[in-house]
Every structure is written in C-alpha cells, then in structure tokens.
Amino acid sequence: MDLRVERTLRAIQDSFIDLVLETGFEKVTVRGLARRAQINPKTFYDHYADKYDLVNQLAQEFVDRYQQMLQVRFEGVKMLGTGLTLTPAPENIICELVAQPVMKRLWLALSSINFAGFDFETRVSQALAEYLQAAGITSDPLELDVISTCACKTMNYYFQTGERFSAERQKKLVMLLDALLAQS
Numbered sequence: 001m002d003l004r005v006e007r008t009l010r011a012i013q014d015s016f017i018d019l020v021l022e023t024g025f026e027k028v029t030v031r032g033l034a035r036r037a038q039i040n041p042k043t044f045y046d047h048y049a050d051k052y053d054l055v056n057q058l059a060q061e062f063v064d065r066y067q068q069m070l071q072v073r074f075e076g077v078k079m080l081g082t083g084l085t086l087t088p089a090p091e092n093i094i095c096e097l098v099a100q101p102v103m104k105r106l107w108l109a110l111s112s113i114n115f116a117g118f119d120f121e122t123r124v125s126q127a128l129a130e131y132l133q134a135a136g137i138t139s140d141p142l143e144l145d146v147i148s149t150c151a152c153k154t155m156n157y158y159f160q161t162g163e164r165f166s167a168e169r170q171k172k173l174v175m176l177l178d179a180l181l182a183q184s
Helices: 003-023 030-037 041-047 051-075 090-099 101-111 120-134 141-161 167-182
Strands: 078-080 083-085
Touching (some): 003 030, 003 041, 003 051, 030 041, 051 090, 051 101, 051 120, 090 101, 101 120, 101 141, 120 141
C-alpha cells in the first residue's frame, strides 16, 4: 500500500478514535472527522462508505490482531490427561494487549459504540470461542460463553483502569467463584 494512503488511513482512524473517546460515536460526523484528520471529506469517502463502515473495519482490524495473538498463544496448547498446559503464560496475551496504546484506545472507543448489528465485545468473544474450539479445549457452549465473556470483561477492566494484569488476582477470582458455587 502506498505510504501516503497508509498515512491518510491512519490519520482518519486516529482522528475517529479521538473523537469517539472525546464526544461519543453519535456526535462524530464525517465533516468533523475530516477536519480533525486534515483531509477533504471526499478523501474519507474514497476509503469508507460512512462512519459505520469505518467502525466495522476498525473492529475487524482489532479482531484480526487478537486472532493472531490467540493463534500464537494456542500453538503452545498441550492437553495432558485431564490437565491443560498453556504456553506462553495466560497473562502474556493480556499484558501484550494492554501494553499497546493503540490497542487500548481502539478497545475503549469500539467498546463504547452501540448501534444495531454492532457489538464489539461479542465479536472479540466469538474470536476467542472459535480458538478454544479449534484448540480442542472445549466445545461446550456454556463453557465457551463463560470463558470468552470473562476474558472480554477482564480485558475491559484492565483497559479501563490501566492496572497491570495480575494472574494471582485472576486465580483468586476463580477460587472465589468456586467457593460461591460450592455453597449452592
């Protein structure tokens, strides 16, 4: 891709994310976005049909990057009897995501957007569920839903708070859930 086109696309995307985080998706207009990106509105339309198309392309970009990370992560999955060994360690993928300012801003912007037919966290959850199935970890619908939802909520928490991911904290949470469920 031409370097000028790459710079233009990055300017549009960065400006869009900034505007969504500052004013909310509903208030973002192509004219305001073009002004912020220092481009002509026609240039925007050369690349995107409308702001909804931009949102969907940005969401797909995030999911594609996440899937690449999952692929690397699940290449190291080993089923050992009833045990499961994951390599690299679970915190690596979350730490890697949270450490990338671009991914953090993209997550925060996309997760704040809500319109018919668009649910960013559902897309991310589905990507994780597909990889859990493909890796042979589980195909149980409830397990897939719970694990992928927990993963999204965990990522959202760390993106929102800026805290460093803690595997120990996650283990305590699982133990708490186990204790609560054992009492019922």
